[in-house]
Amino acid sequence: MEKLLGILSNVRPDIDFSKTNQLIDNGVLDSFDIVMLVGELNEEFDIKIGVENLVPDNFNSADAIMDLISRLQNE
Amino acid sequence: MSITSSIFLIFLFFVFLIYFLIPKKFQWIFLLIASYIFYLFSGFGKILFLLFTTSITFFTGILLEKTDAELETILNNNVKPLSKEQRKKFKDSSKRKKRIILICALLLVLGILGVPKYYNFFAQNFNSLANVFSLDVDLSLLKYLLPLGISFYTFQSVGYIIDINRGKIKADRNFAKFALFLSFFPQIVQGPISRYDQLAHQLYEPHSFNYERVKFGLQLMLWGFFKKLVIADRLSIAVNSIFGNSFQYEGLSIFIGVLFFSFQMYCDFSGGIDIARGIAESMGISLVENFRRPFFSKSIDEYWRRWHISLGDWMRDYVFYPLALSKTFARLGKFSRKHLGNKIGKIIPIIIANLITFMAVGVWHGPYWKYVAFGTYYGLLISIGLLFKPFFQKIVRALKINTDCFSWRLTQISFVFTATTIGRYFVRADGLRHALQLLRQTFSIFNPWIFYDGTLLNLGLRVEDYYLLLISILFLILLEILKETGINIREKISHQNLVFRWSVYLIGIFAVLIFGIYGQEYDAVEFIYRGF
Amino acid sequence: MGTTKNFLRGTFFLIILFVIFSYVSEVFARKWDVQKYVDNFYEQPEDSIDVLFLGASGFGTGVSPLILWEEAGFTSFTRAIGAQQASMTYYYLLESLEYQHPDVVVLDAYRLIRHNKFEDLEVSYRRSYEPLKFSIIKLRSLFDITSDSDLDTFISFLFPFFRYHTRWPELERADFEFNNYDNDYSFLGQFPYFNANPVEMPEDLMAPTDEEVEIHDNELYYFEEMIRICREKDIKVFLLVMPRLSLAKYSEYNTVKKFADKHDLLFIDYNFPELMKVVDFNPATDMLDQSHINPCGAVKFSRHLAEVLKNNFSLPDKRNDPDYFQWHSNLEKLKEQISQNCN
Numbered sequence: 015m016e017k018l019l020g021i022l023s024n025v026r027p028d029i030d031f032s033k034t035n036q037l038i039d040n041g042v043l044d045s046f047d048i049v050m051l052v053g054e055l056n057e058e059f060d061i062k063i064g065v066e067n068l069v070p071d072n073f074n075s076a077d078a079i080m081d082l083i084s085r086l087q088n089e
Numbered sequence: 090m091s092i093t094s095s096i097f098l099i100f101l102f103f104v105f106l107i108y109f110l111i112p113k114k115f116q117w118i119f120l121l122i123a124s125y126i127f128y129l130f131s132g133f134g135k136i137l138f139l140l141f142t143t144s145i146t147f148f149t150g151i152l153l154e155k156t157d158a159e160l161e162t163i164l165n166n167n168v169k170p171l172s173k174e175q176r177k178k179f180k181d182s183s184k185r186k187k188r189i190i191l192i193c194a195l196l197l198v199l200g201i202l203g204v205p206k207y208y209n210f211f212a213q214n215f216n217s218l219a220n221v222f223s224l225d226v227d228l229s230l231l232k233y234l235l236p237l238g239i240s241f242y243t244f245q246s247v248g249y250i251i252d253i254n255r256g257k258i259k260a261d262r263n264f265a266k267f268a269l270f271l272s273f274f275p276q277i278v279q280g281p282i283s284r285y286d287q288l289a290h291q292l293y294e295p296h297s298f299n300y301e302r303v304k305f306g307l308q309l310m311l312w313g314f315f316k317k318l319v320i321a322d323r324l325s326i327a328v329n330s331i332f333g334n335s336f337q338y339e340g341l342s343i344f345i346g347v348l349f350f351s352f353q354m355y356c357d358f359s360g361g362i363d364i365a366r367g368i369a370e371s372m373g374i375s376l377v378e379n380f381r382r383p384f385f386s387k388s389i390d391e392y393w394r395r396w397h398i399s400l401g402d403w404m405r406d407y408v409f410y411p412l413a414l415s416k417t418f419a420r421l422g423k424f425s426r427k428h429l430g431n432k433i434g435k436i437i438p439i440i441i442a443n444l445i446t447f448m449a450v451g452v453w454h455g456p457y458w459k460y461v462a463f464g465t466y467y468g469l470l471i472s473i474g475l476l477f478k479p480f481f482q483k484i485v486r487a488l489k490i491n492t493d494c495f496s497w498r499l500t501q502i503s504f505v506f507t508a509t510t511i512g513r514y515f516v517r518a519d520g521l522r523h524a525l526q527l528l529r530q531t532f533s534i535f536n537p538w539i540f541y542d543g544t545l546l547n548l549g550l551r552v553e554d555y556y557l558l559l560i561s562i563l564f565l566i567l568l569e570i571l572k573e574t575g576i577n578i579r580e581k582i583s584h585q586n587l588v589f590r591w592s593v594y595l596i597g598i599f600a601v602l603i604f605g606i607y608g609q610e611y612d613a614v615e616f617i618y619r620g621f
Numbered sequence: 622m623g624t625t626k627n628f629l630r631g632t633f634f635l636i637i638l639f640v641i642f643s644y645v646s647e648v649f650a651r652k653w654d655v656q657k658y659v660d661n662f663y664e665q666p667e668d669s670i671d672v673l674f675l676g677a678s679g680f681g682t683g684v685s686p687l688i689l690w691e692e693a694g695f696t697s698f699t700r701a702i703g704a705q706q707a708s709m710t711y712y713y714l715l716e717s718l719e720y721q722h723p724d725v726v727v728l729d730a731y732r733l734i735r736h737n738k739f740e741d742l743e744v745s746y747r748r749s750y751e752p753l754k755f756s757i758i759k760l761r762s763l764f765d766i767t768s769d770s771d772l773d774t775f776i777s778f779l780f781p782f783f784r785y786h787t788r789w790p791e792l793e794r795a796d797f798e799f800n801n802y803d804n805d806y807s808f809l810g811q812f813p814y815f816n817a818n819p820v821e822m823p824e825d826l827m828a829p830t831d832e833e834v835e836i837h838d839n840e841l842y843y844f845e846e847m848i849r850i851c852r853e854k855d856i857k858v859f860l861l862v863m864p865r866l867s868l869a870k871y872s873e874y875n876t877v878k879k880f881a882d883k884h885d886l887l888f889i890d891y892n893f894p895e896l897m898k899v900v901d902f903n904p905a906t907d908m909l910d911q912s913h914i915n916p917c918g919a920v921k922f923s924r925h926l927a928e929v930l931k932n933n934f935s936l937p938d939k940r941n942d943p944d945y946f947q948w949h950s951n952l953e954k955l956k957e958q959i960s961q962n963c964n
Contacts, residue, residue: 044390045405046475049413049439053422065410066255095776300627553790591634595641603645603786608777611787616651616744 018080021054031076038070048073055079061086090130092278092364093317093607100127101368108372113295120269120292120372127274128237135236139272142198142239146246147267149194150253150260156187191254195247202243205233210456238277240453244403246271249285251407258286266293275365279358281379281399288376296373305579306371311597313363318605320561321357324349326606327548332517335527340534342544343527344510350517351510352562355383358397382569387501389508390471393450400453404446413442436475443475444468454516459524463515470508557604646782648796649789650751655702657806659752662698663720665809669945670721671936672697674810674861675713675847676729677705682913683863683891684727685923686809687952692927694938696945697723699810702749706742707732707843709749712762714847716753718854725934726851730860730877730888733844736837751781807951815962817915819905823867826894832872836880848884857934860888863922864897865912866904887933891922900925906963916955917963 022031025047037043043051052063061083072082090097104123111119128136160183164176171179212228219226249270252258261267270289331338331346338346359380369376383396393401412418418438426434444465451464474481491497511528518524539545546552568578582590658681672695674680681701689697698721700713710732717723737745746766753759767775777784788796806813851858860881862874869892881888891897900921907918914922930936939945 041394044394045409046390046439046443049410049442050435052414053419053435053438056419063414064255065406065414066257068406068410069257095773300623300631551790591637594634595638598638599641599645602642602782603649603789605786608773608783608786611651611785613791 015076015080017058018055018076018083021051021058022076022079025050025054035075037075038073043073055083059083059087090127092361093314105371108296109298113297116295117266117269117293120273121265124269124272124274124277128272128277131237132234138201138236138239139242140268141201142243142246143264143268143271145194145197146250146271147261147264149190149250150267151262152190153187153250153253154260156183156190159183187254191250194250198243198246198250202239205231205235206240207452207456209233238279241280241282242271242277244282244400248282248403248407252285261285261289269293273369275368276376278365279361280397281362281365281377282403283377283399288374291374294373299373301583302373303371304583306367306369308367308579308582308594308597309370310364310367311594311601313360313365313367314601314605315561315597316356316360316363316565318601318607320558320565321353321360322606323550323554323558323604324353324356327545327550328353328517330548332519335523335530338544339530340536340539341531342536342539343531345539345545347510347513347517347527347531351513354513354516355380356565382573383509384506385502385569385573386505387498389467389474389505392505392509393467393471400450404450408449409442409446412445413439418442432479433476440472440475443471447471458521459515459518462521462524463512466512466515561604642782646780647799648792649785650781650796651747651785651788652795653748653752655748656752658699658701658810658812661806661808661810662700662717663754665698665721666944667720668722669696670698670723671695672725672727672930672934673714673717673721673723674699674701674727674729675710675717676701676727676861677732678703678812678913679731679863679865680727680729680861681810681812682814682909682915683919683922684926685811685916685919685955687811687948687955688920688923689927689930690940690948691952692924693931693936694940695930695936696939696948697809701729701810701812702752704737704741704745705732705749706737706745706766707840708765709746709762711843711847712758712765713749714850715761716756716758718850719756719758722854723856724936725857725859725930726847727859727861728844728847730862730881730890731865731873733840733860733880734834734836734873734876736835736840747778747781747784750778805954807947808955809951811916811919811955813916813958814909815916815958816909817906817917817962818908818910820866820908820911822894822904826866827869827871827874827892830871831875833876833879834870834872836876844880845884848886858884858886859930859933860886861926862890862892864891864902864914864918866892866908868912887929889926889929896925916959920959920963 019031022029026043029042031037034042048068052068055061056063063082063086067082067086072078090100100123107119108116108123125136128139160179163179164171209230212230216227249258253260261270266289269292270283270285273288273292276283328346328350331342332350335343335346362379366376366378377399379398381395381398383392386392386395418441421441422435422438424434425437428434429437445468447468448461448464450467451460451462454460454463485492514524514527515521518527545555550558571578582593672686672689674684674686674697676699678701680699681703684697684699684701686697686699689695700717702709702713705713710728714726750759750762750766753762763775763778767778773783848858860877862869862877869890874890874892877890878888889896902914902918902921907914907921909915909918939948
């Protein structure tokens with residue numbers, strides 16, 4: 015989780031990811047942020063996030079992203 | 090039929106009447122019939138295109154699911170359990186099969202859109218190129234009118250197929266129901282481009298007459314008519330005068346023309362969308378927003394999230410993300426990070442994917458070089474913004490600019506407005522050369538005297554028209570500001586007293602009836618002349 | 622229940638909308654100069670008119686019902702609208718017969734041979750159609766004149782507001798005071814334009830020839846219908862053409878004469894120089910413009926016309942009838958204007 019929060023603040027240092035919950039629905043993260051984030055996450059966690067995973071439920075909060083990572087790591 | 094024509098209003102009246110009187114389980118069937126009747130008004134032959142795309146898309150969806158089902162059967166229902174290798178082999182061959190189905194479908198569906206739309210463009214350029222090399226080739230051009238809404242429903246169907254492929258939705262097993270999804274008449278003319286999971290179930294569900302909802306829907310329609318008939322169609326008179334004789338004008342005259350065109354474009358497009366959404370809302374169906382007060386954007390990429398939203402979202406989900414997250418682009422990313430350093434290297438694949446996406450957006454608008462330029466222009470602007478974002482932030486901090494105040498917000502909005510106004514040169518001009526010519530003409534002279542010497546009164550609008558436009562646009566801006574601060578106008582009105590509410594409705598209706606640009610222009614002199 | 626309340630509310634709103642729309646329509650409507658003539662017709666007591674003139678500006682400028690009254694004592698009315706098409710004349714006849722039962726109907730035979738280009742028809746139709754009171758006959762005329770046009774044209778006639786809404790920057794006081802004309806008008810349909818524009822008598826006016834002109838199917842149909850209806854109701858029909866000087870042609874006379882003979886109708890054409898001499902017509906003082914006579918001229922021709930009508934049809938003489946006292950005072954008003962403007 016620590017690693018994830020670190021990556022998130024790298025992409026968007028202006029946002030407090032421990033507190034924000036509607037990252038996609040409220041347009042906090044835009045498509046560029048997502049792509050950068052996905053690139054980093056793929057590298058750091060050795061997973062492959064595909065386009066089909068880019069749904070609000072998976073990215074609306076740091077916890078949601080963590081869940082996604084765990085799921086993909088277990089495949 | 091045009092959505093602001095009398096025949097359409099009569100059509101709509103009967104659609105509403107029948108829709109709410111028939112048994113609810115037939116409502117979707119009726120909508121299908123009404124949509125096809127509406128489509129037939131635009132020409133009998135064109136309906137074949139719609140049916141073609143509908144059929145291909147429908148059967149592709151089912152085919153894709155069948156392939157998945159076959160894989161399931163093989164993997165799970167085997168007497169003899171399979172080895173890991175065998176499982177992988179079956180999975181891979183299934184994936185290959187699905188890819189082939191997908192590509193064939195996309196080729197067919199996008200082809201039936203692309204060929205009529207872009208063939209002439211390619212032929213013309215091919216001819217020009219051949220001429221450069223003194224080759225005696227001359228491809229003949231097609232004489233063609235595109236089927237109504239083909240750019241919209243094609244994208245809607247492509248989204249559907251890809252969503253099925255991604256496992257996001259299940260294929261529709263009812264051809265008639267699916268045909269309705271693609272042909273739903275309020276959205277077929279100019280969008281919004283809807284997603285299956287958002288729209289389809291609403292179309293098929295029964296809807297009862299809800300007085301509040303119908304009221305809100307009609308109000309939204311009224312607002313759309315106001316923007317279109319009172320503002321947009323009025324501005325278009327002046328805009329057409331300027332652009333039709335653009336060589337006569339220079340400096341601020343052209344700029345005024347483009348400025349007017351910006352308002353015209355926004356009011357016309359968003360007005361049409363409001364009418365479409367209002368119609369759907371009255372019937373209990375919610376179409377996605379296509380505009381969210383784009384002129385309040387603080388950056389260009391925000392602008393494209395507020396303008397023609399359904400197109401932007403579509404491009405993001407089906408062009409940008411697949412590109413940017415693809416293996417090729419991942420490799421590109423590694424390459425650029427190696428050679429250009431981590432910070433810049435990370436951004437390169439995003440910038441390139443973004444550029445390609447915007448060029449697609451540009452070309453979607455039409456088969457002209459000016460639209461290629463249009464797309465490239467925005468792609469570059471955003472890319473530059475991305476590349477230099479940290480740099481700009483440093484400057485802002487160094488100059489100690491306050492970013493938390495209204496004036497900064499205004500600066501950002503002005504910048505975006507200026508940039509998009511320049512972009513609009515490419516939309517309204519006759520072609521790329523004309524657009525560049527117009528830009529040159531605009532900056533060739535600073536001539537504020539055009540506001541005093543009567544130039545503006547020679548564009549087909551009278552003084553009263555300008556007053557009317559001023560009041561209307563100020564009113565529009567006021568409402569947009571209220572909406573931007575989160576106020577829901579229609580709800581606010583509904584909480585007021587009856588006299589106020591009805592006054593608002595009546596003033597709105599008569600404003601459209603009296604000030605709308607429709608019907609013949611009344612010329613008193615002509616009337617007298619044609620007398621005896 | 623909620624539904625009933627909503628239904629009532631909605632209906633009530635629509636009623637208010639309709640009321641306001643009617644008011645706004647009236648404000649925006651074009652205020653026709655002929656409205657006062659049309660209204661004057663409706664003001665006449667039922668069954669009080671003996672002779673009905675139906676036609677266009679030739680009649681409006683050339684026929685003077687009050688002079689006819691002075692000369693012979695029968696009552697008449699000129700239902701004339703500038704450039705009226707034969708089709709609208711037909712509906713004017715039908716409508717008139719709802720209010721009056723004349724002994725004689727006089728038709729403007731100039732409209733039999735005159736055929737307007739399609740583009741010029743809109744104003745002509747509107748000028749005839751719009752001033753009429755709402756009636757079934759008016760609706761019938763609406764369907765007739767828009768039968769070859771598109772839906773939008775039909776709607777713009779049914780609801781003239783849609784034709785005139787672009788007038789919003791030009792509205793004036795007269796538009797809000799619906800009866801913006803001189804309520805004193807009482808000349809029974811005669812146009813009160815007292816100007817005189819001297820016109821030269823053309824040489825070779827009505828030079829004889831064997832040629833004829835064409836009668837278009839449209840005009841032929843409506844004229845024959847009007848004759849048929851009058852015959853059915855035992856009304857005599859009389860064909861008349863008022864002077865229009867250089868525009869008049871002998872060939873047109875031939876055509877109308879043939880038509881009149883075919884239907885066994887009396888026909889007078891005042892374009893013949895001999896007739897003009899009889900009435901002492903003077904184009905220097907008696908013309909309104911190049912092709913219409915003014916009231917000074919109308920007096921002369923109407924005196925002659927009164928004799929023609931008296932001698933050919935049995936018409937009453939109501940000059941001593943107390944019910945028609947108003948005609949004497951109306952005549953006085955006309956004569957005052959005439960003495961002021963004519964020598």
